[in-house]
Each structure stands twice: as structure tokens, then as C-alpha cells.
Amino acid sequence: MSKHEYTATVAWQRGDAKFSDNKYSRAHQWRFDGGAVVPASSSPNVVPVPMSDAAGVDPEEAFVASLASCHMLFFLLHAAKKGFVLERYEDAAAGTMGKNAEGRTAILKVVLRPRATWSGDRTPSAADLDAMHHQSHVDCFIANSVKCEVAVEPRE
Numbered sequence: 001m002s003k004h005e006y007t008a009t010v011a012w013q014r015g016d017a018k019f020s021d022n023k024y025s026r027a028h029q030w031r032f033d034g035g036a037v038v039p040a041s042s043s044p045n046v047v048p049v050p051m052s053d054a055a056g057v058d059p060e061e062a063f064v065a066s067l068a069s070c071h072m073l074f075f076l077l078h079a080a081k082k083g084f085v086l087e088r089y090e091d092a093a094a095g096t097m098g099k100n101a102e103g104r105t106a107i108l109k110v111v112l113r114p115r116a117t118w119s120g121d122r123t124p125s126a127a128d129l130d131a132m133h134h135q136s137h138v139d140c141f142i143a144n145s146v147k148c149e150v151a152v153e154p155r156e
């Protein structure tokens with residue numbers, strides 16, 4: 001595969017807040033090349049409301065969602081290649097943040113908890129599911145790019 005570049009514009013504006021008192025809004029936008037605009041903010045777990053906007057996506061949530069989305073896209077690919085018909089896929093992914101070995105705050109672990117609904121004449125066996133999830137994890141560009149543990153615990 002050749003090199004690809006991905007871009008995102010992150011835009012924040014102070015507004016009427018003083019700023020130097022550290023009580024400014026952390027709400028901002030993520031803009032993507034296809035035109036999507038996502039409201040974003042710091043996590044209310046890190047910076048309290050009203051300085052955080054709980055309705056915005058925070059970087060930690062986006063990190064977890066990015067891993068889950070990448071895994072799902074490869075899982076769909078592998079299921080289709082094997083001739084299975086997938087009707088629905090949902091992942092209740094969760095990330096845990098804490099101090100790493102260097103004493104820095106980091107996402108320490110992400111657990112993917114996918115659930116798939118199948119139809120058609122052939123449905124995957126437990127071994128098929130394990131193999132597709134394993135290969136999806138191996139193939140996932142995002143999982144290959146992070147330092148934390150990524151576990152897959154399918155919910156059947």
C-alpha cells in the first residue's frame with residue numbers, strides 16, 4: 001500500500017472569556033475533508049463543565065471510537081470475503097485512562113465489545129468469529145499505530 005495522508009482541521013475561538021483565568025470554553029470543532037463538522041471539547045472527566053461541553057466529542061472518546069471503527073471496517077471486509085451476510089454490527093467499546101509505566105496519563109487499554117447479527121444460509125462458527133476478529137485486529141491501521149493494549153471481547 002502506498003502512503004496516504006489524512007487531514008483534520010481543529011478550530012477553537014476564545015469568544016468573550018478572559019482566558020488568563022483558565023476558565024475559557026474548551027468547546028471547538030473538528031472539520032474533515034469530506035465536509036463533516038464535529039462538535040468537540042475536552043472531556044468533562046478532565047475539565048469540568050461549563051468549561052467542557054459534555055455534548056462534544058472529546059479526544060479520548062474519539063480515540064476509542066477510531067479503534068472500534070477501524071476494527072469494524074476490517075471485520076465487515078473479512079465477513080464478506082468469507083461469504084457471510086452481516087445485518088448489524090454494534091461495538092460497546094470502552095477505554096481506560098490512568099498512569100502508564102512512565103507516570104504519564106494515557107489511555108492504558110481499549111476493550112472492543114462487538115456484537116454482530118447475521119442472516120443468510122451460512123452463519124459463522126465461534127472459530128470463524130475468532131479468526132475474523134483476530135485478522136481484523138491485525139489489519140487495523142489504528143491498532144497498529146497505538147501503544148496501549150487493545151482487547152477484543154465479542155458479545156454474542
